[in-house]
Amino acid sequence: TQLLEQSPQFLSIQEGENLTVYCNSSSVFSSLQWYRQEPGEGPVLLVTVVTGGEVKKLKRLTFQFGDARKDSSLHITAAQPGDTGLYLCAGARDSNYQLIWGAGTKLIIKP
Amino acid sequence: GAGVSQSPSNKVTEKGKDVELRCDPISGHTALYWYRQSLGQGLEFLIYFQGNSAPDKSGLPSDRFSAERTGGSVSTLTIQRTQQEDSAVYLCASSPYSGRLFFGEGSRLTVL
Numbered sequence: 001t002q003l004l005e006q007s008p009q010f011l012s013i014q015e016g017e018n019l020t021v022y023c024n025s026s027s028v029f030s031s032l033q034w035y036r037q038e039p040g041e042g043p044v045l046l047v048t049v050v051t052g053g054e055v056k057k058l059k060r061l062t063f064q065f066g067d068a069r070k071d072s073s074l075h076i077t078a079a080q081p082g083d084t085g086l087y088l089c090a091g092a093r094d095s096n097y098q099l100i101w102g103a104g105t106k107l108i109i110k111p
Numbered sequence: 112g113a114g115v116s117q118s119p120s121n122k123v124t125e126k127g128k129d130v131e132l133r134c135d136p137i138s139g140h141t142a143l144y145w146y147r148q149s150l151g152q153g154l155e156f157l158i159y160f161q162g163n164s165a166p167d168k169s170g171l172p173s174d175r176f177s178a179e180r181t182g183g184s185v186s187t188l189t190i191q192r193t194q195q196e197d198s199a200v201y202l203c204a205s206s207p208y209s210g211r212l213f214f215g216e217g218s219r220l221t222v223l
Contacts, residue, residue: 006153033211042115042202042214043154088153092210097142097161099212103153 006102021074029091037086115215132188136205146202
């Protein structure tokens with residue numbers, strides 16, 4: 001069974017703090033996607049990482065793909081209330097169109 | 112609009128009734144997925160359509176669930192004899208290839 005474990009499941013912090021969300025697996029992925037979902041909406045793609053060791057930055061968000069392409073992290077610097085939402089990671093494999101989804105991290109940033 | 116459109120956005124039904132949920136994908140997208148999401152949780156894969164190929168139905172939780180995609184475009188997810196455990200948000204996503212997914216806003220189903 002392919003699993004993508006996401007942690008923490010829930011995180012509530014004050015505005016201005018930093019945080020990291022993790023996705024870990026024993027399986028190798030050809031790429032890994034991060035989505036953010038706000039209440040009442042569908043998930044929206046933030047970034048796709050493809051190369052082992054790759055680091056991508058999106059303003060205050062930094063995404064990293066592990067060297068072995070089995071894990072990934074999302075780091076948010078100086079979190080803002082607008083960052084509040086459910087963050088989902090999803091791994092892809094070359095031979096399969098199905099994405100393997102993490103259970104999500106519910107993030108609340110308090111002003 | 113240019114995005115994935117789902118209807119209805121909210122559906123309240125009584126246990127035992129049948130429901131139909133509709134998805135209009137982005138024009139030209141050949142891949143279409145249905146997922147189910149319980150409150151604040153991750154996504155549960157239900158079914159996948161790709162072009163004219165036979166759909167992957169491996170995620171459908173029971174034979175009360177079925178889906179079709181007409182003309183390679185609009186898709187309908189049907190749940191027969193609904194049960195309370197079917198209550199969830201049903202998300203549709205389309206993709207121009209088997210990669211990035213574009214999601215609709217979902218159909219929230221409540222079975223009383």
